Amino acid sequence: MHGTRGSIPQPNETSKYGGNTSCYEVLTDDHQIIFDTGTGFQNVALDEHRTTVILYGHFHHDHIQGLPFNLDVFAHQEDIYLSSGLVNRQVLKNLIQTYFSGGYFPVDIVNILKQLKFLNCSTVQRKLSPKIELEMIELNHPGGCMGYYLKTKRGKFSYLLDNEYNADQLDSLLRFVDGSSLLMWDGMFTEKELEHRQGWGHSSIEQACIFAEQANVEELRISHHSPSRTDAQLDELSKMLTSPKVSFAMQSTVVEI
Numbered sequence: 001m002h003g004t005r006g007s008i009p010q011p012n013e014t015s016k017y018g019g020n021t022s023c024y025e026v027l028t029d030d031h032q033i034i035f036d037t038g039t040g041f042q043n044v045a046l047d048e049h050r051t052t053v054i055l056y057g058h059f060h061h062d063h064i065q066g067l068p069f070n071l072d073v074f075a076h077q078e079d080i081y082l083s084s085g086l087v088n089r090q091v092l093k094n095l096i097q098t099y100f101s102g103g104y105f106p107v108d109i110v111n112i113l114k115q116l117k118f119l120n121c122s123t124v125q126r127k128l129s130p131k132i133e134l135e136m137i138e139l140n141h142p143g144g145c146m147g148y149y150l151k152t153k154r155g156k157f158s159y160l161l162d163n164e165y166n167a168d169q170l171d172s173l174l175r176f177v178d179g180s181s182l183l184m185w186d187g188m189f190t191e192k193e194l195e196h197r198q199g200w201g202h203s204s205i206e207q208a209c210i211f212a213e214q215a216n217v218e219e220l221r222i223s224h225h226s227p228s229r230t231d232a233q234l235d236e237l238s239k240m241l242t243s244p245k246v247s248f249a250m251q252s253t254v255v256e257i
């Protein structure tokens with residue numbers, strides 16, 4: 001886990017749980033699969049011996065802003081595949097190119113970095129198959145967002161950031177994450193904070209605990225921490241995580257599945 005913070009990087013009092021924005025790396029035998037390229041992406045070592053695939057849930061800035069700040073991207077000899085279940089490859093390319101060019105960024109990285117290859121998600125699914133099963137689900141987030149799971153013979157990783165949970169999602173999410181070794185859950189807010197943040201696209205820590213009780217998952221880690229939350233506050237909030245399978249995600253953590 002390279003980036004566990006939501007919305008904006010936060011360097012103050014976050015050394016334990018992490019201040020970089022969303023980026024999660026999954027290594028399989030042959031693939032390096034990266035979920036989102038927030039500022040945590042600067043610390044990902046691109047693997048020359050595995051095929052690198054970057055999957056975007058959506059394109060809010062905290063999920064893409066780190067892409068050109070990883071120096072390996074410039075030196076990488078192999079193709080780097082970028083994809084999203086939310087849009088087709090041409091739309092994805094346009095989004096990334098617009099964000100990293102013109103008045104927003106000094107260089108046009110899509111033009112410079114020929115190794116960046118934009119693929120439709122169906123193409124990625126075919127490329128990964130049959131060793132890796134990749135599925136997606138629509139989440140509840142302004143502008144749309146896709147959740148994913150990756151499943152191999154060793155285990156299943158489910159990724160549900162960013163999502164504003166509602167009861168209508170319960171059955172479909174339970175089915176989607178069923179059998180997960182590890183589930184990432186958006187717990188940016190507490191229930192009290194959520195009262196004034198309806199429609200912002202994020203869930204609560206309490207909802208994570210209730211969902212974990214119902215879900216057939218080995219482990220749930222709450223992430224996309226609020227940028228205003230310090231390590232001490234997360235430590236305090238962790239007292240309400242009574243289930244042994246629920247914890248707060250920490251940057252730089254490695255989970256063996």
Ligand SMILES: [Zn+2]
Pocket residue numbers: 006007022060062063162224
């Ligand atoms: Zn976000």
Ligand SMILES: [Zn+2]
Pocket residue numbers: 058060141162201
């Ligand atoms: Zn978002």
